[in-house]
Amino acid sequence: MSDEFDLWRSMSTAADVAARSHATPAHLAAVQAQRLAALVAAARGAPLHARRLAALPDDASLADLPSMDKALLMAHFDDALAARDVDLARARAFVRDAARAGRPLNGRYAVWESSGSSGNPGLFLHDPQAMAVYDALEALRPGWADPRAAWRGAAPGARMAFVGAIDGHFASFASVQRLRRLNPWLAPMLRSFSILQPLPELLAQLDAWQPTRLATYPTAAALLAACQRQGTLHLRLSQLMTGGETLGAAQREAIAAAFGCPVRNSYGASEFLTIAAECAHEALHLNADWVILEAVDERLQPVPEGTLSYTTLLTNLANHVQPLLRYDLGDRVRFVPGRCACGSPLPVIEVEGRQDDVLHLRGAHGQWVTLLPMALSTVLEDEAGVFDFQLCQHDARTLVLRLGAGEEAGCWARCREVLQRHAAQQGAAALRLRHDPDTPPQRGRSGKVQRVVAHAGVKPDAAERPPRRGKLASR
Structure with a gap:
């Protein structure tokens, strides 16, 4: 029997997210510490983490914990799991069937794959509690200035389009498919369109369906905006949402002008779906009650507030089946000093994804x-x-x-x-x-x-620059 979705768990998690949205920074820090202790306790049930944490006390601080990266995770996939009812062979067999995207493995676990731009795709498992957290954050956190924003997608006549890769278990597409399956009444309002098909076909499909809201990558949004300006696309959008790539200020302005609607950006990854959501002031607020980001230099030491990091360490406080403790995400982030004008107590970050090369x-x-x-x-x-x-x-x-x-x-x-x-x-x-x-x-x-x-053959002497570590954090 599947325990993928539980109404009480979803409701209590949503109530928690709503309450923490107005907490003080001190309260958020206390919540982080409590959830980190629970995560470390769960991680000790995974052989890999049990070995790496053996010498540390139960009350070890975040800075005491060893870091990890995707190479380590994939090399020791089975030992990095705190559950014994799943392994790498079963996970790989599951994602080979694209038709199962959005369905749970073993009736319990969401499985998402990263794009593997570095040549080493990752597989990430998320337990039901983690999925309840992501659902609550997606529904409640984007609407700081207007609480009704979370429900506009369900208004009469509303249609939501996702334009992206739809031939794999990528986080965004799998999430759309899961939402359609768990909420049949929403299914007629949600459709996914392949960004990899010929452009004329994509434009014809979008014109025929006429979504009122659209979600895609910034580069794809820029392409569609150019088509809208040229008259080869004719959409009347109320909102356009982007994620998965860096959104520049000029790019945002051009997209908004082409479609005549607000552009809202978000930051997420296969490792944690909803890392940060944007408020009405176009500031990305880190969901710090459920995810910890550390802005660090090339030696994985913390950088001062306001400084762009060399890379970023992520700790997912929600997911206990595949514990990610100080996981090298590869993106570069900057924590913005001060509090946002929107009033949110959650930290503001700026992100430069590591998709692009130096x-x-x-x-x-x-x-x-x-x-x-x-x-x-x-x-x-x-x-x-x-x-x-x-x-x-x-x-x-x-x-x-x-x-x-x-x-x-x-x-x-x-x-x-x-x-x-x-x-x-x-x-x-x-x-x-x-x-x-x-x-x-x-x-x-x-x-x-x-x-x-970058060209792989152009390699300056190691003494002239630090080794490059990054990967793309993709949704």
Whole structure:
């Protein structure tokens, strides 16, 4: 018999989330400590964690706990589980059947796969309590300024579209399928559309269905916004939601202008679905009562508040079946000092996902010069006005730009100008830029675009830079 969904558990969890939404920072810290102790106790039931925690006392602090990453998790998958009714072989067999996305393994566990952009896909199991937490956070936390926001999706005539990868057990698609299955009355209002199909087919399907709300990745939203401006898409949206990739300010403005509706961003991952939700002030609030993020440097030491981290350690306080303790998420975050004007007590974070690569080019004097992906994306968005692109490194002096079908034909000259100027400002040698008009931006199996791609053969001496650690945290 399935215990995937329990009404009392869902209601009590929702009440808890609602109550903590107005708690003081001191109270949130106490809740974190209590839930961390419970998580560590559960983790000791997993052989991997039992070995790693054996020398630590029961009241060990977060900083005392050893960190972990996806490579360790996948290499010791079975031993990292605190349950014995599931293993890697069964989990892999389950996700091989895409038709089972959104259904529970063993009638109990949600199973999500990461995109594997680093060549090592991850598998993440979530128990029923964790799913109840994610459900409550999704329903209650986005609506700080307007409590009715959580229920607008169920208004008469409302239709919700998810545009993304729908051929695997990816967190966003699996969550939509689960919602449809558990709430049959919602199923007619929710549809998923493949971002990997030919663009004309996607546009025709969206036009035919006419959603009132749409959720997708920022790069896909930018592409659809360009089509809306050109008149090849005709949607009347009340809200557009993005996640899974970094959303730039200019990108948000262009998307909102094209569709004439607010754009709301969120931050989540296969490791924890609802890490942060955006308030009416466009600030991402960390759900700190259920997830801990540590902004750390390349040595996994904490960075000062307000400083962009090298990577981020995640501790999932909700999920006890596959305990994630100080898990290297690979994203870069900054904790914003002070309290948000919306009044929420939850911390505000800014996120730079690790989907994009740092580029290393030869400098004018033979030295290595670093170009950050966020900076490259910003100059292309703000100064060249393009949003659907992929910048690939060919060698230590050459970059190749691919532009999406929705970008105007004459934008290549602007892109070349702003990229060369930015590279020169950073000290790079004369940058060679090539335009690849025959190849659109390439989407991975998850449906997302890696906008800045480094060449694997361009490797500065290790002494000149710290080793790169990142992965994409994808929803």
